[in-house]
Amino acid sequence: MSAVQTLGLSVAIPGADVLRLRHLLVDFNGTLAQDGQLIAGVAERLVALSRVLEVDVLTGDTYGTVAQALSGLPVRHTVVRTGADKTACARSLLDAGVAAIGNGRNDVDMLRAATLGVAVIGPECSHALTLTAAQLVAPGILAALDLFLQPQRLIAGLRP
Numbered sequence: 001m002s003a004v005q006t007l008g009l010s011v012a013i014p015g016a017d018v019l020r021l022r023h024l025l026v027d028f029n030g031t032l033a034q035d036g037q038l039i040a041g042v043a044e045r046l047v048a049l050s051r052v053l054e055v056d057v058l059t060g061d062t063y064g065t066v067a068q069a070l071s072g073l074p075v076r077h078t079v080v081r082t083g084a085d086k087t088a089c090a091r092s093l094l095d096a097g098v099a100a101i102g103n104g105r106n107d108v109d110m111l112r113a114a115t116l117g118v119a120v121i122g123p124e125c126s127h128a129l130t131l132t133a134a135q136l137v138a139p140g141i142l143a144a145l146d147l148f149l150q151p152q153r154l155i156a157g158l159r160p
Contacts, residue, residue, distance in 0.1 A: 008097065009052055011151045015160045020097040021053060021115060024148065025090055027102035028059035028066050028077070030124035031141055036063025039123070043073060045145040050074035053099070053148060058086045060106065086110035101144050108133045116154075118144050 008022040026032055032042050049055055050073075057077040059066050066077050080086055083106030090100055090113040100107070100114035105127040111117030111134045119126055119134035120141050131137050136157045138144035147153045 009148060009151060011154050013155055013158045013160075016158065019116060019154065019158065021099050021148075022096040023093045023098040024049060024053040024055045025086070025093070025098060025100040025110065025114065026055065026057050027086075027104060027107050027110075028057050028069075029062045030103045030122055030126075031101060031107075031120050032057065033063075033065070033069060034123045036065035036069070038069050039141055041142050042145070045142065045149065046070075046073050046075050048149055049145060056089070058089060058110070082106065083109055087113050090114045099148065101138075101141070103127070103130055105129060116158075118147065120144050 008020060011019040013019055032038060046055060055075040057070060057075055058080050061079045070077050086107060087109040090098055090110045094115060097115045099116040099118065100110045101118045101120055102111055103120045103122050103126040108129045111119060111130065117134040119130045119137045121139055122141055
């Protein structure tokens, strides 16, 4: 059974501990965006997710477009220099529960550090280590974001 709460998501995984999340960290380029532009359907999902989780976008901002692409959306964004910066952010949020979504080499340790790591296979590909660092692998960003909007999908993928 799962329940969406005002400040977070709580999902009872049969045979495992309850998954409690308050934060979602998401990579931008290759994950939310292709060639620096948001992938169709992402903006609407970020709006819906912001009602459940605190959403932060972490990016090296390769194309210099993150501020414009996320303008008007209820998410925060931070330009980071390295994957270590992403990992430090994930570790700082562990007590509250943090999920992380990414596709690149600089997302590997962030996915490992998070309460729940989700790798995305997107149009800009994924690094092989990212796939093995995550607990779940999604075929695209829309499926990854929908995991948190349809928590029964988390149960299906995480149950032992």
